[in-house]
Amino acid sequence: MSLVLLSALSTLNYRNLAPGTLEFPEGVTGIYGENGAGKTNLLEAAYLALTGQTDVSRLEQLVQLGEKEAYVRADLQQGGSLSIQEVGLGRGRRQMKVDGIRSRTGDLPRGSAVWIRPEDSELVFGSPSGRRTYLDSLLSRLSARYGQQLSRYERTVSQRNAALRAGENWAMHVWDEALVKLGTDIMLFRRRALSRLDELAREANTALGSRKSLVLTLSESTAPETYAADLAGRRAEELARGSTVTGPHRDDLLLTLGDFPASDFASRGEGRTVALALRRAELELLAEKFGEKPVLLVDDFTAELDPNRRQYLLDLAASVPQAIVTGTEHAPGAALTLRASAGRFTQIEPQEVQA
Numbered sequence: 031m032s033l034v035l036l037s038a039l040s041t042l043n044y045r046n047l048a049p050g051t052l053e054f055p056e057g058v059t060g061i062y063g064e065n066g067a068g069k070t071n072l073l074e075a076a077y078l079a080l081t082g083q084t085d086v087s088r089l090e091q092l093v094q095l096g097e098k099e100a101y102v103r104a105d106l107q108q109g110g111s112l113s114i115q116e117v118g119l120g121r122g123r124r125q126m127k128v129d130g131i132r133s134r135t136g137d138l139p140r141g142s143a144v145w146i147r148p149e150d151s152e153l154v155f156g157s158p159s160g161r162r163t164y165l166d167s168l169l170s171r172l173s174a175r176y177g178q179q180l181s182r183y184e185r186t187v188s189q190r191n192a193a194l195r196a197g198e199n200w201a202m203h204v205w206d207e208a209l210v211k212l213g214t215d216i217m218l219f220r221r222r223a224l225s226r227l228d229e230l231a232r233e234a235n236t237a238l239g240s241r242k243s244l245v246l247t248l249s250e251s252t253a254p255e256t257y258a259a260d261l262a263g264r265r266a267e268e269l270a271r272g273s274t275v276t277g278p279h280r281d282d283l284l285l286t287l288g289d290f291p292a293s294d295f296a297s298r299g300e301g302r303t304v305a306l307a308l309r310r311a312e313l314e315l316l317a318e319k320f321g322e323k324p325v326l327l328v329d330d331f332t333a334e335l336d337p338n339r340r341q342y343l344l345d346l347a348a349s350v351p352q353a354i355v356t357g358t359e360h361a362p363g364a365a366l367t368l369r370a371s372a373g374r375f376t377q378i379e380p381q382e383v384q385a
C-alpha cells in the first residue's frame with residue numbers, strides 16, 4: 031500500500047459540526063478551541079471516513095439532533111491518485127461507497143488511521159472486552175482473514191448459545207467441532223501477533239519515560255491442544271447457563287506493569303502511559319504491515335498534564351506523514367492551525383498563532 035493522506039474531509043449533519051469541507055496539508059494540523067467546540071467530533075468523523083469504523087453502537091447518536099441522516103466523506107491522496115470514501119448514516123444503518131461504488135469496511139485501506147484519545151485509559155482500567163476489542167480490531171486490520179474468522183467464530187458462538195438455551199445437547203458435537211476449528215485459528219493468530227505487539231509496546235513504554243517495564247500476555251480461557259476436552263468438560267455448566275464459557279471470546283490481554291496487573295495497580299498516569307504505548311504499538315504494527323505510517327488523529331493532547339507525555343504526543347505527530355492534533359491550546363509547530371468554535375473551523379495565520 032502506498033501512503034494515504036487525507037486531503038479533505040466533508041461532513042453533513044454530523045453531530046454538532048457545521049456542514050462543509052476542510053482541507054488538510056501534509057504534516058501536522060493543529061485544532062484548538064474551547065470544550066464542546068466539536069474537536070473530538072471532527073476526529074471521530076475523520077476516523078469514520080478513513081476506516082469506515084466507529085465504536086458508537088447506536089449510529090443515530092452520530093446524526094445531528096433533529097436530522098435523520100448524516101454523511102461524511104474523505105478525499106484521499108494515495109500514491110498519486112485520488113480516491114473518495116463516503117459513509118452515509120441513518121437509524122441503525124451505515125452505507126459506504128469507495129469512488130462511487132457500494133463497499134464494505136473490508137474494502138477500505140486497512141492501515142490508514144490510528145486514533146489516540148484520553149478515553150484510551152479505559153483500555154487499561156476497563157473490562158477485558160475493551161482490551162479484546164483493541165486486539166481484535168488491530169488484528170482484523172493486519173489480516174483480512176483474521177477478521178473473517180472472527181466474525182464466523184462470533185456467529186458460531188451465538189448460534190451455539192441458542193442451541194444451549196434450547197437444551198439441544200444432541201447437536202453440541204457439531205457446534206463444538208466448528209467452534210474448535212475457528213477458535214483455534216484465532217488463538218494461534220493472536221499468539222503470533224502478540225510477540226511483536228509486546229515488543230513494540232515495551233519500547234514505547236520505555237520511550238515514554240516509564241520506570242516500570244510493561245509486558246503484554248494473553249490470558250487464554252483454553253488452549254488449542256485442550257479446547258475440545260475443555261468444552262466437553264464444561265458441557266453441563268454451559269447447558270445450565272445457556273452460554274459458551276470457553277474460548278477466545280473469553281480471553282484477556284493482560285498488561286503487566288512492573289510486577290503487577292496494570293488494571294488493578296497502576297496509577298491513573300501510569301495507566302495513561304500504558305494506553306499510549308498500546309496505541310504507539312498499533313501505529314508501528316500497521317506501518318510495518320502496510321509499509322506506510324497511518325494518518326494519526328490525536329484527541330486533546332492538552333489533557334496530558336504530564337509534560338513528558340504531551341511532548342511525546344507532539345513528537346509522534348511530527349514523525350508521521352500526516353497528523354491532526356486537537357487541544358484547548360494550539361499545537362506548536364503545526365503546518366496548519368484551525369480554531370474550533372461551535373462546530374466551525376477557521377484557519378489561523380501563523381503570526382496570529384505566535385501572538
Ligand SMILES: Nc1ncnc2c1ncn2[C@@H]1O[C@H](COP(=O)(O)OP(=O)(O)OP(=O)(O)O)[C@@H](O)[C@H]1O
Nearest residue numbers: 045046065066067068069070071091092093094095
Ligand atoms: N448528535 C449530536 N447532535 C448535535 N450535537 C451533538 C451531537 N452529539 C454531540 N453533540 C455535541 O457536540 C458538542 C461538541 O463535542 P466534542 O466532544 O466534539 O467537543 P470538544 O471540542 O472535543 O470538547 P472537549 O475539549 O471538551 O473535549 C458537544 O457539546 C455535544 O453536546
